[in-house]
Amino acid sequence: MRCGFNLLLALLLIHCDIKNNSQNIFDPTTFAGGTAAVLSTLVSRDEVEINSRYKSTDYPSFVKTEILDLDLNLPVAKYFEKKHFRVSENYKDDLVLRDVFPLSETKLRVLFSVSSRSEWRDPISIFIQKPDSLVDYSFSGKVLEFKFPYPRYIGSISEAKGQITTIPLLDGRILLVGGVSIFGNTLPTVEIFNPELGTSTVLPSLNQSLTKMAICSDPQGNIYVSGGKTTRTDPSIDSQINDRIYRINVNNQTVVELPIPMQRRRVGHTMVCLSNGDLLISGGQFRVGSDENAISNDHEYISIQNGTSTLLDSSANFPINTLFHFAEYDENKHRILFFGGKDRLSVYATYSKVIYSLDLNSKTISTLPVVLPTSRSSVTSIPVPGGDRLILGGVTGSGVGSRSIESWTEEGSITKTYGFTSRIKNESAIVTFSNAQVLYSGGVDTYYKSGILELYDHVEKKNFLVDTMMDARSEHSAIQTAKGIVIFGDSALADKRVELYGKD
Numbered sequence: 001m002r003c004g005f006n007l008l009l010a011l012l013l014i015h016c017d018i019k020n021n022s023q024n025i026f027d028p029t030t031f032a033g034g035t036a037a038v039l040s041t042l043v044s045r046d047e048v049e050i051n052s053r054y055k056s057t058d059y060p061s062f063v064k065t066e067i068l069d070l071d072l073n074l075p076v077a078k079y080f081e082k083k084h085f086r087v088s089e090n091y092k093d094d095l096v097l098r099d100v101f102p103l104s105e106t107k108l109r110v111l112f113s114v115s116s117r118s119e120w121r122d123p124i125s126i127f128i129q130k131p132d133s134l135v136d137y138s139f140s141g142k143v144l145e146f147k148f149p150y151p152r153y154i155g156s157i158s159e160a161k162g163q164i165t166t167i168p169l170l171d172g173r174i175l176l177v178g179g180v181s182i183f184g185n186t187l188p189t190v191e192i193f194n195p196e197l198g199t200s201t202v203l204p205s206l207n208q209s210l211t212k213m214a215i216c217s218d219p220q221g222n223i224y225v226s227g228g229k230t231t232r233t234d235p236s237i238d239s240q241i242n243d244r245i246y247r248i249n250v251n252n253q254t255v256v257e258l259p260i261p262m263q264r265r266r267v268g269h270t271m272v273c274l275s276n277g278d279l280l281i282s283g284g285q286f287r288v289g290s291d292e293n294a295i296s297n298d299h300e301y302i303s304i305q306n307g308t309s310t311l312l313d314s315s316a317n318f319p320i321n322t323l324f325h326f327a328e329y330d331e332n333k334h335r336i337l338f339f340g341g342k343d344r345l346s347v348y349a350t351y352s353k354v355i356y357s358l359d360l361n362s363k364t365i366s367t368l369p370v371v372l373p374t375s376r377s378s379v380t381s382i383p384v385p386g387g388d389r390l391i392l393g394g395v396t397g398s399g400v401g402s403r404s405i406e407s408w409t410e411e412g413s414i415t416k417t418y419g420f421t422s423r424i425k426n427e428s429a430i431v432t433f434s435n436a437q438v439l440y441s442g443g444v445d446t447y448y449k450s451g452i453l454e455l456y457d458h459v460e461k462k463n464f465l466v467d468t469m470m471d472a473r474s475e476h477s478a479i480q481t482a483k484g485i486v487i488f489g490d491s492a493l494a495d496k497r498v499e500l501y502g503k504d
Contacts, residue, residue: 048139049073050108050128056503057434059455060146063117064464066098068110068126070144075105079131085110088125095124117467120148147503149484151453151470154500155198158191162475162491163232165213169250170221172196174479177225177248178210180232180491186211190248190255193488193498195481203248204255210242214271214281218304223248224273226281227266232491234345238287241265245279245302260309264296268323270338274360275331277304282358283322283341290346295321299358315364318356324377324395325352334360339372340379340394347398351375355408370413374404380430382438384458387411390438392456393430401426401443405456405463418461421454429478431485439466439501441487442473449474453501470499 051071054060062068082100098111110126128142157176164179174193180186188205206225213228226245235241243265245258262281269284279302286296297318301310318338325341338356342349353375355368372391379394379402388407396402403420425443433439433455440454451472456463469487476489484502 045136045138046074048076048134048137050142050144052144053459054146055434056147059149059433059437059457059466061457061460062095062110062112063114063148064455064466065460065462066112066114068112069103070108070110072106072108074137076134076137077102077105077108079134080108080128081131084129084131086127086129087112088123088127090122091120091124094120117148119150121150123147149467149501149503151467151487151499151501153470153497154195154483154486155193155200155498156496157193157200157488157498158189158202158496159187160490160494160496161187161189162473162489162493163211164477164489165211165215165225165228166477166479167215167217167223168479168481169217169223172482173250174481174486175223175248175250176200176477177215177223177246178206178213178228179489180211180475182492182494184232184491185209186230186232192250193486195483195486195498195500198498201253203250203253206246206255207257208242208244212267213242214266214269216271216273216279218273218277219275220277221250223250224271224279226262226271226279227269227284229267234290235267235285235288238265241267241285241287258304258307260302260304260307262300262302263309263311264298264300266296269296270325270327272327272329272336274329278302279304280336280358280360282327282336282338283318283325285323285345290344292321292344295323295344297321312363315362316358318365319367320350320352322352326379326381328381328383328389336360337368337381339381339391340377342377349377349397351377351396368410368413370408370415372408372415373406373417374402376402376404382430382432384436384438386458388458390456390458392438393425393428393440395426399426400424401428407458418456418458419463421456421463422465423450423452425450427474427476429476429487431478431480433480433485439478439485441478441485441501442469442476444474448472467501469501470497471495 094116096113123145126144130139161179165177186209188209190203192201210228213225215225228242230240243262264286266284272280281300299312320343322341326339328337336358341352353372358365376394376396380392382390391406394402401424405418423445428443429441436458438456449472451469453467455466473490487499
């Protein structure tokens with residue numbers, strides 16, 4: 001039957017009487033052309049597809065900017081108008097459609113008015129119907145559905161505390177080590193929080209009460225914590241700075257102090273678990289003092305298998321004494337990148353705006369050919385798609401929190417500034433929300449604690465407010481899990497409950 005249909009089409013095309021050689025035989029103004037066009041449409045019609053860049057884990061842009069951009073696979077954007085779009089009934093008063101217009105032949109922009117967004121718990125559906133004028137293409141309609149995160153309590157940790165050292169585990173649970181209680185004393189507690197169940201399991205305690213340790217996980221899933229301090233305030237005697245390393249096995253629920261103390265006491269340092277199971281510990285404060293002589297510029301290699309600790313040669317040392325820096329282990333290039341940091345505790349500290357690279361093969365350090373726009377310590381660096389690394393948060397001179405949102409692209413040594421957070425936030429938690437979005441939670445906004453949730457979208461290169469937390473928090477933790485962002489802790493908040501900023 002299909003062969004006969006194609007033969008009929010071929011005969012129609014062959015026997016058309018074309019008076020003008022330049023005339024298009026598919027011209028619908030001629031009988032032959034109209035017939036050919038209809039028949040060819042019946043044989044094969046292009047299907048219009050409409051897509052949004054937002055994945056199920058992303059935060060849709062029309063909530064913040066009242067804009068939703070849609071991509072079409074065919075040049076048919078001009079056919080779609082406001083009348084072809086409809087918002088689901090449950091949110092018709094919260095998300096009002098304002099306009100629809102083409103940005104190009106294959107891109108549409110939909111504008112909304114957002115009257116309220118704090119109670120968006122159910123999915124929002126946007127229905128798109130086929131325009132009557134879209135006759136040359138097939139389009140069966142489209143429904144776009146978006147779910148929005150919202151904060152709620154999902155369980156509790158063992159006690160009210162803040163400044164907790166945390167790390168996500170391979171199975172989705174979260175390990176919590178040490179911290180500071182609401183009474184101001186440091187803690188030896190080790191526990192595992194399960195976001196799926198909302199429950200916490202307490203493991204054996206550390207041999208010391210500590211806060212501000214460095215933490216990492218080896219390829220086998222063992223967790224190591226090192227250094228830290230026994231007091232919430234700046235140390236007043238050297239012994240308040242820790243020189244011990246602990247290994248935590250979450251499967252066996254064991255906490256063991258290694259028989260390999262660090263050669264230097266360290267707090268404000270970094271530690272990386274290397275692919276061979278060893279540890280590399282860098283920088284930090286090793287003795288009491290507010291000058292640069294209290295800060296180290298060296299690196300310590302801990303061989304777990306051999307049970308030894310070795311200071312690397314001076315060719316590996318930082319050019320300046322450094323603490324409160326950020327370390328990223330680049331296993332593919334066998335190097336460690338260091339971002340930010342400062343050279344002393346004093347308000348007159350020198351803050352870093354360069355990136356150091358420690359080559360793990362040659363054990364030498366180099367300064368990469370890049371200068372970041374802002375000098376600061378305690379930054380967070382997050383790789384995002386496209387080869388960029390975001391440089392976020394941190395503290396600048398005189399202890400002022402940084403609002404700057406910057407990036408570094410290694411290819412070409414390019415740095416850019418993409419704006420600022422809405423408020424200054426010391427002790428804010430910064431965590432990946434999706435593959436191109438980063439969530440800021442809480443912190444100290446100049447003089448008071450913030451309960452604001454902000455999100456930076458690296459595709460749109462914009463930052464915006466998205467919601468409020470259940471409680472204003474600083475000195476807290478935020479961890480990405482399969483359920484969403486888990487938020488807990490605050491050394492001045494007598495509440496051990498855990499918030500979830502999730503979509504389910």
